[in-house]
Every structure is written in C-alpha cells, then in structure tokens.
Amino acid sequence: MSDIEQYKQEICDIGDRLYKRGFAAANDGNITFRISENEVLCTPTMVTKGFMKPADIALIDMEGNQLSGARKRSSEALLHLEIMKARPDVKSVVHCHPPHATAFAVAREAIPACVLPEVEVFLGNVPIAKYATPGGKEFAETILPFVAKSNVMVLANHGTVSYGESVERAYWWTEILDAYCRILILAKQVGRVEFLSEQHGWELLDLKKRFGFDDPRHEPSYAGADIFADDVFRDAWAESGVNVGAFGTPAWSRAATEWHRSRAAPLDEEALIERIAERVAEKLREKLR
Template identity: 80%
Template sequence: MNLNSAMVDAEQIKQEICDIGDRLYKRGFAAANDGNISYRIGPNEVLCTPTMICKGFMKPSDIATVDLEGNQLAGERKRSSEVLLHLEILKARPDVKSVVHCHPPHATAFAVAREAIPSCVLPEVDVFLGNVPIARYETPGGKEFAETVLPFTAQTNVMILASHGVVSYGESVERAYWLTEILDAYCRILILAKQVGGVEFLSEQQGWELLALKKRFGIDDPRHAASYQGSDLFADDIFREAWAASGVNGGAFGIPAWSRAAAEWTKRSGGPFDEEALVERIAERVAEKLRDKLK
C-alpha cells in the first residue's frame, strides 16, 4: 500500500466515524458531547474523536490521531481523555479495529442500577451478544478507569461500565456500533417485559442449542471452551463471579430454576430458590434494623 492510498483509507475511516457519530447522536445514545469512537489504522496509530464535541456534528477534519499510549500525533482538536479505555482494548485484542463508547439510555439504566443483564431470554441476543459483563466503576478519564475493562476484554465484544454507559468493539466502526444497538434494544425489551408482567427464561436445553447455533455461525463465545462441554448446568452468566467487585445486583428479573445461581442457592439453603421468600426475609431484616434504631 502506498502513502496516497493509506491517506485515502484514513480519510474514509474518518468519514465513517463521523457517520456513526451522527447515528449515535440521532438515536439518543450520545447526548451533547457524550461518547467517543476510535479506529486502529496502523500498528501504532489510532484515529479518535476529540474531546468536547457533539458526535452528531463532527467533520473528518475534527478527528485526532494518537499512538497506543495516548500521545496525540495529529489533529487540530485535543483527543478525548477516555480514549485510554479504547487503547487498552486495542492493545489486548489485536483483532479489534474499532471501539465505540456511548450512553444508550436503556443499557445505561442497567449500568446505573448495576443490574445484571439476564441471559437465555431472547435467542438473537444470546447468539449475537452472549453474556454481558459489568465492569467496576472508576472515575472516567484515567488509567484506572481504562483498566476496568481488562478482566473481560478477551471474553466479549460488548460490556456495561458500572454507573457510566456501554463500550463495544469489533472489526469495523459499524459492527462495533451494532453491538451497542442490539444491547440497548434488548435492555428496553427487558424493562417493558418487567412492566407487562415478567421475563420467562428459555430452558437449559434451549440455551445449549443456541450456543451450538452460535458456533455454527462462527461467533466466538467463552462457553465453547472444553471446560463447559458436558456441563449439567448451562452457564447462564459466565461473569457471575465478578459481580461482587462491580457491585452488581441480579434480582430484578429473577433467575432460571436450572441456573448455576439457583443450584448454588439450593446447596447453601437446603431448598430450591424462592424469590418471594428471599424478599420477605430481606424485608424482615430491614424492619428489625429499624426497630433497633428506634429503641
């Protein structure tokens, strides 16, 4: 590839970043100056959106260029401080070209509530997203914030950032964006289903069937690993062990009776999981604490 063609490619990617930025803004995924987008154009060169600019009004000339350590190489506007998060993902995943971060309302509601995204509810979501982790909270902009994604980067292409938003990544700007769109649509459906009456989980067998379908489509999933094959329990959330560190809750939608969490509950309590009994027990403890304070 000669220099001129490389420059043309970079200009084309800048336009794609602006187009997706416009889509983010019009979908309400990035209010005002929210969100940022990046794309790896070379071994040590990354295009990124600048700080303090509305993603719906960007021009190709606004896009900055940084190296993988965050040093700005080109661009009239200063790069976003949150590009450090993108760079951690790009360094950890050589196959990834683009990273999109924004605040889609329904998925961000789960981030603010720190509510786990349930699996085995919608077939398309299990196939195209799989389990979605929630990274722990750190003040945005610094190295500590950027590194919150590292425990999950290799196992997924989309995650929720606790009390913040969503980050997704893939082989193009458009495909990275699609994952966020799918996640927000799913979260909206979950919220609506909860208002209608509740969520019905697929069976364990149906979960394994979707995982097999995903493998036939050539879509990676941690549950394709040998350690999950032949398991008696479908891994309904492979990130469950990380929930405590992220302050994640998992009670709004219940859990499938066949899930690993339900089995763990049965083992600890000596009986099957009873959500109503758990709520009653919590209410009793709260009431007891209040009575103690009033004495």
C-alpha cells in the same frame, strides 16, 4: 478519497447515528479506529458526535499521545487503547451512554441470558465492569478482566463499550444490547421475563458456533455446565457491586440457585431466639395487665 479520509467519514457517520438514537447526548461518547500498528483515529473532546466533520478527528498513538489534529482527542481514549492492546483483532471501539443499557449500569443489575435467541447468538453473557472515575488509567483497566470474553460490556454507573473489526461492527453490539435492555424493561412492566429452557440455550450456543461467533461457553470446561446469565462473569459480580434478581432466574439454573444461597445472610440463631423470647414476654405482659 484516501483510506484515512474514508475511515474518518465512517467515524462521523457512526457518531451521527449514536447522536440521533440518543446514545450520546451533547458531547458524550467517543469512537476510535486503528489504522496501523501504532496509530489510532480518535474523536475529539467537547464535540457533539452528531455534528463531527472528518477534519475534527484526531490521530493518536497507542499510548494516547496526540500526533495530529486541530482538536484535542477524547479524554477517555485510554480505555479504547487498553482494549486494542488486549485484543489485536479489534480495530474499532465505541463508547457511549445508551439509555436502557445505562439503566442497568446505574442499577448494577446483571443482564439475564437465555431470553432472546438473537441476543444469545450475537452477544452472549454481558459483563459489568467495576466503577472508576473516567479518563484515567484505573478507569481504562476496569475492562481487562472481561475484554477477551465479550465484544460488549456495561461500565458500572457510566455506560457501555463495544468493539470489533470495523466501526460499524463495533457499534452493532451496542445497538443490540440497548434494544435488548429496553425489551427487558418493557417485559418487566407488562409482567415477568420467561426464560428459555436449558436445552434451547445449548441449541443457540451450537448455532452461534456454526455462525462463527466465539463464546467462552464453547470451551470444553463448560461442557454440561449451567449456562444461566453471566456464568462466565459471576465471580466478578461482588467486586463490581452487581445485583441480580429484578428479572428472576430460570428454575433449571443450579448455579443461580447456589449463588443466591451464598449471598444470603447467615442465620443468627441466637439473636432469633432472643427476639422470639422478647416477643413472647411482651405478649404475656399485655395479658397480665
């Protein structure tokens, strides 16, 4: 078996895994793998990921033009190519709609950090990219503000995209993220989410560095900073329409507290006084009747 045929088979194997785990219903999802500087293998459109054959996989260039393959390439391939252009280390991209992570995408709820050790080490902060109609250049470019700082992201009202040096590694990040989102949802049903301490959070970041995983919070500018959920991406929340609050925030998080204050509606003192006066006057009229 040639290398290209092996890569095609790996794409089909991961497609089968996506389908069986319910991450890609019907014809949902797409997978790519870069085989050279200007050639990328791409899953076809309108084919169930669990039933793909190596012969179904298309070959495209880095601009999205189809070079070979009997089936038409996925319409969302441009998103994958933007990631590969921005991250030369990335060889594979996986996009799908895992139910629990996609629930966060639909609610546009920030995914909290400092909860599970494995998530801090393998994922870190998870951004939520703003919504755009899938398939076009605008949609593809929604990931650009975040692609250098994370290996997985949530696409608002859509799904997830993850990427890495192999098809399996790209898929891993999605599986970890959806499992984490499921745990968060279950924990919320049981009671509440308890956060790790700030010290434990920094210890996990040190562990992440020792394992060789990059994290923006390893940069000198974050030394001594608050590391609560999405510190790296908080500035983008407003544009993406991100909400926060379903899972609370750790008591030690100064940044979270300040962010909540900045989002609070300013108090209209004059209107408040008028409402109080009207209420008092109404009570007095009731007594005089």
